[in-house]
Amino acid sequence: MSNQVPDRDEPPEHLRFAAYLQALAQVRNQEERSLMTEVLTDPDPDPDPDPAMAQSAVVRHLDRRATDLLKSPEYATWAQAMVKVLEPHPFLDQRLHEWSLFRAVALAQPWLPGALTDSSDWLQRKIVESLDTSDALAVLAETGRTRRVRNTARTTLTTRSKRA
Structure with a gap:
């Protein structure tokens, strides 16, 4: 991936970020791992400072792809391929694992309550704000990391029980 010539108005890191996002948005599936590796390791003589x-940039791409593939059977193959790229990067690796947990909850696949309790604020908020699954909401109503997560989960459960 080549670095763009800096614009006088934009800091170089903003230009690189935009270039990364554009390249990741346009990448073909078979080239995705290679491009993500390149963005994360930047093999150019001058590594990204x-x-x-x-x-x-990679987490934005990861979030977009996970959302697009969430209900697809292709998700498992994609996630497995991404592990090899993301494993050396703890935050990105965790995000991929949390997308897999989110998918399991959303599709009513097996998941462990402890995994949800130990998950990040991001995942817990995402679940209480976008899913309507009693099991996950009950876990988060009791053991959510933040008051906001616990309250949102309780409110959703209460509202649902009044409608039923």
């Missing part, structure tokens, strides 16, 4: 920015 801001690896957090590169990881931010």
